[in-house]
Amino acid sequence: SQQGEEDPQALSIQEGENATMNCSYKTSINNLQWYRQNSGRGLVHLILIRSNEREKHSGRLRVTLDTSKKSSSLLITASRAADTASYFCATDTSGNRDDKIIFGKGTRLHILP
């Protein structure tokens, strides 16, 4: 079953601009994570935000979480060509009778030179 749903599905922006991706989910979570995938490669963990947190920063990344709306956003500031990749949100429902992390379909980000 699909838990997270990212939007937009694809995003093209100019280098230097900020990129914002959103994720919505359906059930209660323990934490939400964002991952990055370069074409044909495995996923790399970017940032984790717990259900009792509202905002978290890591370098040029800023993640927000609104549990009342069941949504999260990932902001990449001052984008670079190397940020071109697919970005996935993943919801962790560990402890809610299961122990799994469910991924959304992802947002394909393309940074234009």
Next chain:
Amino acid sequence: SQTIHQWPATLVQPVGSPLSLECTVEGTSNPNLYWYRQAAGRGLQLLFYSVGIGQISSEVPQNLSASRPQDRQFILSSKKLLLSDSGFYLCAWRDMTYEQYFGPGTRLTVT
């Protein structure tokens, strides 16, 4: 440091043939282990996860199966492959901070 291995990196198999993909983790003990499949240009579909030796939870009914014969070994199998089994298979393990670490993946093409 922890490392996760997957092999083979690529595989081309005919319809009806068996499948065995292996994943091993180094540098940690009693990890939660996961198998995902990613169709071309799509998101990740959770196939199986395991919280311990011999403990397998299946997410999607299909002709695939998984086994965990050792603490740090996770195997994905099929007795007879279908065309729809083609995809990019990713193994992952999770640490106590809930972050997942992914292997390099196996690209399977069923012909």
